[in-house]
Amino acid sequence: FLDAYDCIRRGSYPAVLRGLALAARALPEPQPRQLLQQLCAQVQGGARPHPCQLLAVRSLFSGSLLALNRLQVDHVRALGQVLFLTPHLPAFFLRHRLRSHVLEIRHLDRALLHLGLGQLSEEELRAACYLRGLNSTHLGQAECRAWLEQWLRLSCELQASEASLLAHSMVLLSLNYSR
Numbered sequence: 001f002l003d004a005y006d007c008i009r010r011g012s013y014p015a016v017l018r019g020l021a022l023a024a025r026a027l028p029e030p031q032p033r034q035l036l037q038q039l040c041a042q043v044q045g046g047a048r049p050h051p052c053q054l055l056a057v058r059s060l061f062s063g064s065l066l067a068l069n070r071l072q073v074d075h076v077r078a079l080g081q082v083l084f085l086t087p088h089l090p091a092f093f094l095r096h097r098l099r100s101h102v103l104e105i106r107h108l109d110r111a112l113l114h115l116g117l118g119q120l121s122e123e124e125l126r127a128a129c130y131l132r133g134l135n136s137t138h139l140g141q142a143e144c145r146a147w148l149e150q151w152l153r154l155s156c157e158l159q160a161s162e163a164s165l166l167a168h169s170m171v172l173l174s175l176n177y178s179r
Helices: 002-011 014-023 029-043 051-056 073-082 091-115 123-130 141-155 160-172
Strands: none
Touching: 002 014, 002 073, 014 029, 014 073, 014 160, 029 051, 029 160, 051 141, 051 160, 073 091, 073 160, 091 123, 091 141, 091 160, 123 141, 141 160
């Protein structure tokens, strides 16, 4: 079932990337716009971004066109499907639920970092990865642990106002990981 659900989730990834690339073109500042466009092209080309690349564009996700409350409705619906939220809600409720779910994951990340990844069983490790967008069913335990460590480094650096970046990271960090 995890593979079937992941297939549904992955079906929304191209729409998320298209929405992100489209929004990047509308950004007024040339340097951050270029960084984000390069990041999108890199991911669309099959590469895996490093968390430092995502942190380099973090300012774009809190107050600009890329904040959750400013994204286009289709983009929000695609992001909502990454978290298995129903896309049939009015945009206001969908944005609220998306933000709420992403911030809950952020709180879990902080608790997980405090607890330490070494305390997780293999099943808990795989479930933690899956919750954050990575289908871990075909990965080894070491790969899951490495990906989750990378995710936690990013997540724990971000503020609540940067929830949009965390939601997008579910796609950007997991899309090409299992390839």
